[in-house]
Amino acid sequence: MCRSIKTLRPPFQELVTEEDIRAAALQYVRKISGxxxxxAHNAEAFDRAVEAVTQATAELLxxxxxRR
Incomplete structure (x- = not known):
């Protein structure tokens, strides 16, 4: 894997972009899928999983x- 998933919530990250969230989701899906x-026959399922994790992560954040 090219990078580790990092903590995206404050105070660890003050500014989190959609790109940051998608990169973390992609890394997660890569890790759990192997x-x-x-x-090609798995690409659609893989892409749907990345999108679902991206949305869930954005909702969570x-x-x-x-508390500060």
């Missing part, structure tokens, strides 16, 4: 209340 790049 595929860096899926074969938007809902967290962090």
């Amino acid at each position: 595929f860096r790049a899926p074969a 938007g809902s967290l209340q962090v």
Whole structure:
């Protein structure tokens, strides 16, 4: 894997972009599937999983209340 998943919530990251969230989702799906790049017959399922994890992550980060 080319990079590790990092913590995306404050105070660890003040500014989190959609690209950061998608990169973390992609790394997660790669890790649990065992595929860096899926074969053509698995590409649709892989892409759907990345999108679902991206959306769930954005929702989670938007809902967290962090005490400072």
